[in-house]
Amino acid sequence: MGTLLIALAAGLGFIIAYHTYGRWLGSKIFRLSAKAVCPSERLNDGVDYVPTSKSIVFGHHFTSIAGTGPIVGPAIAVMWGWLPALLWVVFGSIFIGAVHDFGAMVVSLRNNGQTVGDIAGRVLNKRVRLLFLLILFMALTVVLAIFGLVIASVFRMYPAAIFPCLIQIPIAIAIGVTLHRKGVGLLVPSLAALGVMYFTVIYGNEGVLGDINSAMAGWPLIAWVGVLLAYSYIASVLPVWTLLQPRDYINSLQLISALALIVLGLVAAAVSQGPAPVAGGEAQALEMVAPIVDFDPAHAPLIFPFLFITIACGAISGFHCLVSSGTSSKQIKNEKDARFVGYGSMLTEGFLATLVILACCAGLGMGAKLSFPKEADKPATVMLPDGKTAEITRKADGTVVLPPEYAGQGMHLTATNTAVVLTGQTAWNTRYQSWKTSKSLGAKVGAFVDGAANFLKSLGLSAGVAVALMGVLVASFAATTLDTACRLQRYVIQELANTIGGGDASKPTTGPWAVLASKHGATIVAVVTAAAMASLNGTPKPWSVDNAGTGGLILWPLFGATNQLLGGLAFMVITFWMWRRKLPVWFMVVPMIFMLILPAWALLYQIFVQAVGSETSWWADKNWLLIFIGLSALALEIWMIIEAIKAWPKAKGVLEENALDQIDTGDLSAESKA
Numbered sequence: 001m002g003t004l005l006i007a008l009a010a011g012l013g014f015i016i017a018y019h020t021y022g023r024w025l026g027s028k029i030f031r032l033s034a035k036a037v038c039p040s041e042r043l044n045d046g047v048d049y050v051p052t053s054k055s056i057v058f059g060h061h062f063t064s065i066a067g068t069g070p071i072v073g074p075a076i077a078v079m080w081g082w083l084p085a086l087l088w089v090v091f092g093s094i095f096i097g098a099v100h101d102f103g104a105m106v107v108s109l110r111n112n113g114q115t116v117g118d119i120a121g122r123v124l125n126k127r128v129r130l131l132f133l134l135i136l137f138m139a140l141t142v143v144l145a146i147f148g149l150v151i152a153s154v155f156r157m158y159p160a161a162i163f164p165c166l167i168q169i170p171i172a173i174a175i176g177v178t179l180h181r182k183g184v185g186l187l188v189p190s191l192a193a194l195g196v197m198y199f200t201v202i203y204g205n206e207g208v209l210g211d212i213n214s215a216m217a218g219w220p221l222i223a224w225v226g227v228l229l230a231y232s233y234i235a236s237v238l239p240v241w242t243l244l245q246p247r248d249y250i251n252s253l254q255l256i257s258a259l260a261l262i263v264l265g266l267v268a269a270a271v272s273q274g275p276a277p278v279a280g281g282e283a284q285a286l287e288m289v290a291p292i293v294d295f296d297p298a299h300a301p302l303i304f305p306f307l308f309i310t311i312a313c314g315a316i317s318g319f320h321c322l323v324s325s326g327t328s329s330k331q332i333k334n335e336k337d338a339r340f341v342g343y344g345s346m347l348t349e350g351f352l353a354t355l356v357i358l359a360c361c362a363g364l365g366m367g368a369k370l371s372f373p374k375e376a377d378k379p380a381t382v383m384l385p386d387g388k389t390a391e392i393t394r395k396a397d398g399t400v401v402l403p404p405e406y407a408g409q410g411m412h413l414t415a416t417n418t419a420v421v422l423t424g425q426t427a428w429n430t431r432y433q434s435w436k437t438s439k440s441l442g443a444k445v446g447a448f449v450d451g452a453a454n455f456l457k458s459l460g461l462s463a464g465v466a467v468a469l470m471g472v473l474v475a476s477f478a479a480t481t482l483d484t485a486c487r488l489q490r491y492v493i494q495e496l497a498n499t500i501g502g503g504d505a506s507k508p509t510t511g512p513w514a515v516l517a518s519k520h521g522a523t524i525v526a527v528v529t530a531a532a533m534a535s536l537n538g539t540p541k542p543w544s545v546d547n548a549g550t551g552g553l554i555l556w557p558l559f560g561a562t563n564q565l566l567g568g569l570a571f572m573v574i575t576f577w578m579w580r581r582k583l584p585v586w587f588m589v590v591p592m593i594f595m596l597i598l599p600a601w602a603l604l605y606q607i608f609v610q611a612v613g614s615e616t617s618w619w620a621d622k623n624w625l626l627i628f629i630g631l632s633a634l635a636l637e638i639w640m641i642i643e644a645i646k647a648w649p650k651a652k653g654v655l656e657e658n659a660l661d662q663i664d665t666g667d668l669s670a671e672s673k674a
Contacts, residue, residue: 003286003362004270007263010090010354014347017094018339022347025099026339029583030106036335039113043330047239047519049113051333054340055186056245059252060484061328062345065101065320066255067481068150068445068474069313070353075360075444077310079432080303081293082361086354088307092315093350096591100567101320102342103574103588108325109335110577111660115488116325116570118495122656123576124643131636132569133496136322138629139566140489142559143319144232144530145552147482148225151475152549153441155224158449158471159217160205160464165475167200169231172247180241193250194257201468221549225534228479229527232486236523240331244483251476256348258473262355265455269366275457277367277421278412289365289428298434301612302605305598309560314353316595318566319485320346326488356448361428363451367412368427370420382422383429384409392420436613445474489526490519497522557611558626561602562633568595569637572644581661582653600637603630 026032040051077085104116111119117136121129155162175189205213235243266286268274273283295303313319324342332338372380372394379391390409394400399417410426413419422430431447432438438447449470456466494517501513508514515521537543538553571592575585607618607630618626655661 001270003288003358004266007266007358011351013090014351018344018347022339022343025102032336032338034334034336038109038332038335040331040333049330050240052331054337056249057328057331058341058345059249060245061323061341062348063248063251063480064323064484065345066349066477068478069317070349071356071448071474072444073311074314074353074356075448076438077307078290078357078360079297079300080307081291082357083292084307085357088311089314089350089353093346097316098343098346100316100571101324101346104321104570105324105329105338105342107574107577108329113330115491116321116573120573123573124647128640128643130499133492135636136492139562140485141529141533142552142555143485145533146556147478148228148534149221149549149552151228151478152221152224154475156217157442159213160468161471161475162213162216163204163209164197164200164472165479168247171196172243172250176242176246190253194253197254201472202465220546222535225549228482229531232483233523233527235483236487236490237519248480251480255473258469259352262452262455265458269455269458274366274454277423278414281412284366284423286362288362289425290361300435305601308598309564309602312563316567318563318570321570322488323484326491327484359451360447363454364447365424365427366454367421367423368450370422383433385425486526490522493522493525558629561599564595565599565633565637568592569640571595576651580651580655600634603634
């Protein structure tokens with residue numbers, strides 16, 4: 001029952017925060033007004049700038065910012081205990097992450113839908129603009145290169161998720177065309193799409209479809225990366241109403257309904273206990289099996305600052321400022337919708353991260369299969385509740401024998417003697433034996449899927465359907481982030497081309513940079529650079545076709561810290577924009593300082609002391625690429641801080657040159673007070 005109370009308390013806290021702190025920010029600070037003309041109306045081009053209802057924009061925004069971040073981050077951070085992870089998710093989402101996303105969205109709305117990187121050049125100075133855009137380009141290249149690998153890996157682990165994810169594309173196009181051209185209501189197409197998607201989850205792995213799923217799951221990584229990047233190119237250049245908006249919207253319906261099922265399963269497990277781990281066994285009680293706090297888990301980095309780097313999207317993520325200011329701000333048609341989309345989406349993501357923590361720390365204890373090595377007669381290690389280890393061997397014929405002394409130790413043998421199901425603290429200890437064994441994508445995603453599937457099984461769903469639902473949830477989140485990231489990278493490349501080529505809103509870029517300033521030219525560069533990075537080998541093994549898609553792993557160790565650093569820099573831009581308008585900034589300055597110090601600390605620690613997941617530092621390993629990029633990011637941060645300190649005394653109340661604000665930020669109108 002305690003697990004359920006945690007979920008309910010967190011959910012209630014997010015609701016209260018939205019209607020209090022979020023309302024205060026919207027009405028008293030940002031002074032949102034329904035009378036303001038949004039960029040989607042003023043610059044409506046039917047491609048990127050498209051006035052859209054807030055429910056559809058929310059669907060796009062939520063699925064784009066969520067990705068796999070709020071799943072994999074909390075799923076590994078619980079090694080420091082469920083309480084530190086939970087506190088950072090709840091309070092980080094409310095006071096830092098949601099403020100960051102909301103603020104970036106409002107600033108972009110007041111600046112013709114431009115990205116935070118572009119706006120930085122005006123509110124700070126022109127030198128900063130180019131540097132900021134370059135760091136955005138690097139970060140998005142890594143995202144595009146790595147998310148193809150993430151999706152392919154999820155498909156390999158859960159082949160039943162392939163067909164339901166692919167069928168979303170034609171469904172989305174059909175809905176987009178129907179809504180845009182025929183002007184029909186949203187309710188009936190949405191319910192029909194949701195019904196079709198759930199039908200494919202339940203029956204999409206049967207017969208021939210199951211064979212196709214299995215065959216596609218075996219594709220080389222580089223093949224998946226190529227297909228997904230080609231899809232991203234198409235999604236990036238098409239009008240947003242054709243594919244991006246409807247796909248994200250129907251995805252959000254599916255994902256939010258899946259979250260509702262998880263909550264209902266959590267209630268069922270708390271009230272009537274969960275399913276029996278094996279046929280004929282006893283039902284398992286729902287209880288926290290992870291430690292409350294563990295400051296020194298095996299082989300893990302320091303809890304401070306790395307907890308705040310490991311859990312990014314579940315509390316705050318710099319990537320979110322790109323979605324807020326890159327795509328969502330170009331679609332909002334009523335300025336007052338920004339609170340629902342910007343602040344509300346981040347709180348929803350925080351609740352998702354809360355459920356991930358509970359699934360990994362309580363749901364996992366209700367039953368998880370022991371993973372055996374592929375080699376016959378090679379034992380699997382089980383960690384018992386007393387901290388001792390036991391080795392279980394599966395024979396060449398696939399059967400397993402449990403010695404009598406393991407009775408009552410949270411180990412259950414299936415009726416066919418071919419699998420061992422672990423429960424209670426044994427399940428959690430075994431899955432989280434050490435940072436090294438728990439940090440892989442498969443381990444993190446698997447912990448969430450197994451735990452959440454146990455909640456769903458408490459509702460009476462079969463194990464196959466429950467696992468398929470969770471696999472589709474993870475893959476769908478990753479896919480929506482991928483296509484949005486490609487569109488964002490297109491914007492960044494276009495802004496870089498305009499910056500270098502001298503183009504702006506009043507005159508087009510000329511010369512060789514004009515190609516990159518175009519929609520197709522910028523998207524081609526985005527896809528090609530991501531594909532080039534992905535084609536490299538990011539593993540210790542010799543290069544092969546199968547591991548050619550792992551190139552994103554080369555720079556992935558940088559992403560956590562640089563992503564959070566981007567959040568701190570975005571806070572700086574938002575703060576300066578507000579300072580120039582004599583708006584209160586204290587609630588921005590505190591998280592800004594926090595998010596500038598912690599990522600820098602984490603980067604320096606990995607460069608010179610000890611890298612995450614390693615016994616040595618990047619410096620000791622002579623990993624010059626990571627060292628160069630890490631130090632470059634720190635140099636950018638220091639440079640921007642110096643520029644900010646110099647400009648701060650002279651900036652208060654002085655609007656930047658060519659300020660694009662569309663509403664009076666002086667006295668509140670009756671509309672904005674509402």
